[in-house]
Amino acid sequence: xxxxxxxxxxxxxxxxxxxxxxxxxxxxxxxxxxxxxxxxxxxxxxxxxxxxxxxxxxxxxxxxxxxxxxxxxxxxxxxxxxxxxxxxxxxxxxxxxxxxxxxxxxxxxxxxxxxxxxxxxxxxxxxxxxxxxxxxxxxxxxxxxxxxxxxxxxxxxxxxxxxxxxxxxxxxxxxxxxxxxxxxxxxxxxxxxxxxxxxxxxxxxxxxxxxxxxxxxxxxxxxxxxxxxxxxxxxxxxxxxxxxxxxxxxx
Amino acid sequence: xxxxxxxxxxxxxxxxxxxxxxxxxxxxxxxxxxxxxxxxxxxxxxxxxxxxxxxxxxxxxxxxxxxxxxxxxxxxxxxxxxxxxxxxxxxxxxxxxxxxxxxxxxxxxxxxxxxxxxxxxxxxxxxxxxxxxxxxxxxxxxxxxxxxxxxxxxxxxxxxxxxxxxxxxxxxxxxxxxxxxxxxxxxxxxxxxxxxxxxxxxxxxxxxxxxxxxxxxxxxxxxxxxxxxxxxxxxxxxxxxxxxxxxxxxxxxxxxxxxxxxxxxxxxxxxxxxxxxxxxxxxxxxx
Numbered sequence: 001x002x003x004x005x006x007x008x009x010x011x012x013x014x015x016x017x018x019x020x021x022x023x024x025x026x027x028x029x030x031x032x033x034x035x036x037x038x039x040x041x042x043x044x045x046x047x048x049x050x051x052x053x054x055x056x057x058x059x060x061x062x063x064x065x066x067x068x069x070x071x072x073x074x075x076x077x078x079x080x081x082x083x084x085x086x087x088x089x090x091x092x093x094x095x096x097x098x099x100x101x102x103x104x105x106x107x108x109x110x111x112x113x114x115x116x117x118x119x120x121x122x123x124x125x126x127x128x129x130x131x132x133x134x135x136x137x138x139x140x141x142x143x144x145x146x147x148x149x150x151x152x153x154x155x156x157x158x159x160x161x162x163x164x165x166x167x168x169x170x171x172x173x174x175x176x177x178x179x180x181x182x183x184x185x186x187x188x189x190x191x192x193x194x195x196x197x198x199x200x201x202x203x204x205x206x207x208x209x210x211x212x213x214x215x216x217x218x219x220x221x222x223x224x225x226x227x228x229x230x231x232x233x234x235x236x237x238x239x240x241x242x243x244x245x246x247x248x249x250x251x
Numbered sequence: 252x253x254x255x256x257x258x259x260x261x262x263x264x265x266x267x268x269x270x271x272x273x274x275x276x277x278x279x280x281x282x283x284x285x286x287x288x289x290x291x292x293x294x295x296x297x298x299x300x301x302x303x304x305x306x307x308x309x310x311x312x313x314x315x316x317x318x319x320x321x322x323x324x325x326x327x328x329x330x331x332x333x334x335x336x337x338x339x340x341x342x343x344x345x346x347x348x349x350x351x352x353x354x355x356x357x358x359x360x361x362x363x364x365x366x367x368x369x370x371x372x373x374x375x376x377x378x379x380x381x382x383x384x385x386x387x388x389x390x391x392x393x394x395x396x397x398x399x400x401x402x403x404x405x406x407x408x409x410x411x412x413x414x415x416x417x418x419x420x421x422x423x424x425x426x427x428x429x430x431x432x433x434x435x436x437x438x439x440x441x442x443x444x445x446x447x448x449x450x451x452x453x454x455x456x457x458x459x460x461x462x463x464x465x466x467x468x469x470x471x472x473x474x475x476x477x478x479x480x481x482x483x484x485x486x487x488x489x490x491x492x493x494x495x496x497x498x499x500x501x502x503x504x505x506x507x508x509x510x511x512x513x514x515x516x517x518x519x520x521x522x523x524x525x526x527x528x529x530x531x532x533x534x535x536x537x538x
Binding site for chain 1: 424425441
């Protein structure tokens with residue numbers, strides 16, 4: 001099943017940095033789609049179009065269509081707040097909100113109007129369990145989100161997204177600030193989570209891309225060079241530029 | 252050769268630092284001298300009676316209670332008008348207004364407002380609140396006048412405090428489905444609050460110490476009783492100091508210094524509060 005169908009998407013910022021040109025891409029549900037390529041290729045921009053987070057940025061021009069479950073979310077009628085609840089996002093640096101661990105996880109639900117203490121408690125516990133953080137923090141939920149290690153913070157950020165029970169989870173270089181142990185924790189977590197969620201991952205290196213990809217899309221300077229399933233992409237890339245990048249000849 | 256250059260650079264640096272330290276010290280001396288002098292001269296006048304009774308004998312004896320109470324009223328009145336307005340405007344400029352020429356113009360206007368001499372505010376208040384709106388010389392008119400003077404300070408410090416909150420918090424909050432207002436209410440405003448409170452106190456402190464804006468709008472030479480409503484005029488510390496220093500012959504000098512000391516304590520106390528709030532918040536800050 002296709003979760004997203006992107007048609008002819010072009011984005012340009014006011015300062016003409018990292019733009020996207022004519023992207024056509026379909027993203028499968030319940031799989032990990034990896035977006036990879038050198039920095040400045042448009043991966044982050046692409047992700048931020050999918051949950052309309054780009055609305056906060058200085059976008060000069062946006063063209064094309066992005067269908068999410070058949071509905072064009074670039075339409076001005078789109079309820080972006082509802083959209084963002086369905087499409088969660090984890091960022092490259094863990095940024096806990098300046099609140100307690102508990103409140104970080106409960107934040108999205110509270111903003112959605114959930115007041116029931118029992119429901120929030122259950123959701124927080126469940127989300128922290130899913131992100132394999134519960135055992136490490138259950139006795140200090142009221143501590144600041146900054147009182148835990150970087151790896152734990154990133155799992156907190158994931159729990160924060162999971163608490164909203166989204167349909168899609170997007171991760172923009174989620175392990176770039178983490179050590180190998182914390183990285184492998186997040187990676188194995190994602191592999192489990194894809195049973196329930198559609199996952200779009202922009203790894204910060206080719207190795208992680210190859211490890212994680214069910215499907216992979218190679219972005220280069222704002223263009224989608226190649227898209228295929230993960231195995232093909234990293235074993236037998238078709239485009240010369242993809243070959244060069246996967247082999248480590250540039251990037 | 253090399254060694255010599257090195258050591259001469261060190262001598263120059265040492266000399267430079269010493270000079271800077273000396274100059275810094277020089278700037279502090281007048282302030283310390285002023286405060287010390289006023290404390291030495293004014294402290295003997297201050298006692299419970301001085302703070303809590305009405306002036307007697309044409310203000311040459313008795314206390315300064317109505318002036319203290321009046322300044323409290325005016326500061327409070329100023330806070331009522333300027334704090335909500337100032338914070339709202341600061342939030343708007345920092346969080347909502349598009350970055351265009353109109354916003355830049357507003358920002359320049361606000362900065363310039365802060366530079367207008369206080370007597371001009373006084374005359375403006377006289378024209379608008381006292382005469383045109385017919386509030387008369389009153390606490391209301393004086394508070395409104397002081398509010399206009401205080402607003403730019405509160406607006407700019409609010410704006411700055413909110414800009415100091417990392418943008419990543421706004422992005423994260425938005426990505427979790429918070430509306431712009433929810434993000435402001437839950438994250439940006441609480442995080443900027445220490446800075447905002449500091450700005451409020453600094454603004455009100457200036458209002459509490461000003462004479463010119465209340466001169467035409469609400470301050471009274473002498474009143475036999477405390478004001479009963481916001482439409483009454485009031486005595487106030489800064490104006491009282493002016494009056495007893497220049498308008499009353501045969502004024503005992505220690506009452507003058509005592510009154511100055513009370514105003515100074517009032518203002519420095521607010522300053523100290525602001526400093527404590529700021530340093531506490533800084534120690535608690537996690538990011």
